[in-house]
Amino acid sequence: MGKPLKVGIIGCGAIIAQYLANFRRLDAIELVAVADLDPSRAQAVADNYDGVRALTVDELIAADDVDLVLNLTIPAAHAQVALKAIAAGKSVYGEKPLAATTGEARQVLEAAAAAGVAVGCAPDTVLGTGIQTARKAIDDGLIGSPISATATMVTPGHERWHPNPDFYYQPGGGPLLDMGPYYVSALVTLLGPVVSVTGAASHTRTQRTIGSGPRKGEVIPVNMDSHVTGILVHANGALSTLVMSFDAVKTRSSNIEIHGERGSLVVPDPNHFDGDVELFTLGADSWTTLPVSAGYVDSGRGFGIADLAATPEGAEPRTGGRLAHHALEVMESVLESARSGSSVPIQSTASRPELVPLTASPDDARVQEVSA
Template sequence: MKKVKVGIVGCGNISGIYLKNCSQRFEILEVVACADLILERAQARAKEFNIPKACSVEELLADPEIDIVVNLTVPKAHAQVCIAALEAGKNVYVEKPLAITREEGKRILDIAKAKGLLVGCAPDTFFGAGLQTCRKLIDDGWIGEPVAATAFMVCHGHESWHPDPEFYYQVGGGPMFDMGPYYLTALISLIGPIKRVTASARITFPERTITSQPKYGTKIKVETPTHIAGVMDFENGAVGTIITSFDVWSANLPRIEIYGSEGSLSVPDPNTFGGPVLIRRQGASEWSEIPLTHGYADNSRGIGVADMAYALLSGRPHRANGEMAYHVLDVMQGFLDASQSGSHYILSSSCSRPEPLPLGLRDGLLDE
């Protein structure tokens, strides 16, 4: 199999699983370099995962053998690094969100289109066994026509455990921009694109105190809403409800449920790749767990990069693509705009549902 060569920019908390999977698991990928603003951090990751080169971002982007740049920087730097990579002639795959404004996101897509390059974006958890099983159940008609959905992601934020949590409370962060992409991407992959949203949003705690190391005791000024309650009208007529919050100490809520004309589906945590998948069809007296139909039930982050590499070689569409990521960005910003204006927001974007994965794939492969 021909290898697609990858360079990773950003060697922070999330980079470990990407480096592991992209360098060791997916046979189509070869990680040849990693870079970080702190060179020592890149050198440590290179040593840990046996990557040939640790270097500056500028050196990585100038490397002629790199086909895909994986951008794992903080959200406010996503657009800058993506644009620099595209201008250097590289295809780019970026951690969620695509960007922190619609304008930045559109510029990324426009440059890529003009240069004939691909843009991919996390999350790729919808490739996982859990969500792929749910997709097959819906496509096979097990719950009939989807008529409604609920999605809940509530916690009390990340300052108690994350080593560098400030960016979660800046513009481009908050529970919607941080965790919303998992839930919205899952819903779009299962039900389809969204045409209209409205929401209410607030900042409950204007200041947060870090209780994790090494920044214990540091105060954070909160600059973005930390509790968002939204309503979504899908293009196919289904109506969805979503709550994302960093203001809730505890709750007893499902992650995602989809309600169809002939039954209900309980969807696993979209921030993971596995199950359980539960279904209760019309007339049933209790929920039943469905065996997972697909592989990739463990942490398979980077699978979207591998899928994009296959697309790069074959010309087929890639699943975790820029158009869907931009649609998710448009939806998330739409919630905040609707709350501020007191009205509905009509989406300016749309996308296609990504194709489901084939059944029976061997681990490390994505095409039959």
């Protein structure tokens, strides 16, 4: 108790920079080792982070001073790396998704339960002040009983800016599996678990043209649906409508809206940790911006690991494996429903994570918890 959680990172690609920046701010985390299939990338991290050693993947998993493995490998390797770490007695925290398929994610959870270790998974954006302030507004009854929600992500396609966008347009990619974890995790955090889904999907183009980088102008094939709509039925009776598109140009819709019997909330972009929450109550004349009232202030990637470190032994972390597994099953089931034309029941569940009290930035040494 009171000691920092010692973390080893596997995968030193571009996303690691965001984690490293926040690890330096979090006393609950001590980075001790990094590994990558390209040893030079791991060494580059170690050279710029005091006290960190560059290891092979097997060495890191076997290291006695690593309590938790942060898995930043490609999605196809998430389950394999997680299962190796769990077999070595390590807790794991992964970038989204927890695994490439719901079946693989279930294997990770079962192995972790048998080994008595913890599992966490991105996105931890749900722990920031944006989603959490909206969550507190719902808990405080500001909109009455929730009735429905909408979640919308519209972009004309990642090939416009990504130099190697091929995987976005192959099976396992697409707007739902790429961006959906942020939105579905937020909806479950706000409204609770999902019990069934209905989906529809389409695509308007069979090929895309890369817009940047050394492959600019190259045409790539589209082998999956690039516009997906889903209706999620929550256990509390609320209905969420999800629109995820790599086909449409632009939208003026809010990222997420929650509607209740006495009011409506505009929820900020779940890809970010903060943002304004707006409330319109029955009989009001205008929207009101709510004061920040919950969540980790000035948070970023890695706060989910610090939150996991503070979770009592045996309890489920707020961004735990069950939430990640449930979100993945919801997304897979929306796509299954789109193919079959029938609604699909959701077999898994996840408890609505506890509210994060308003907690000051770790950069502010004067106070950590602003209010309970």
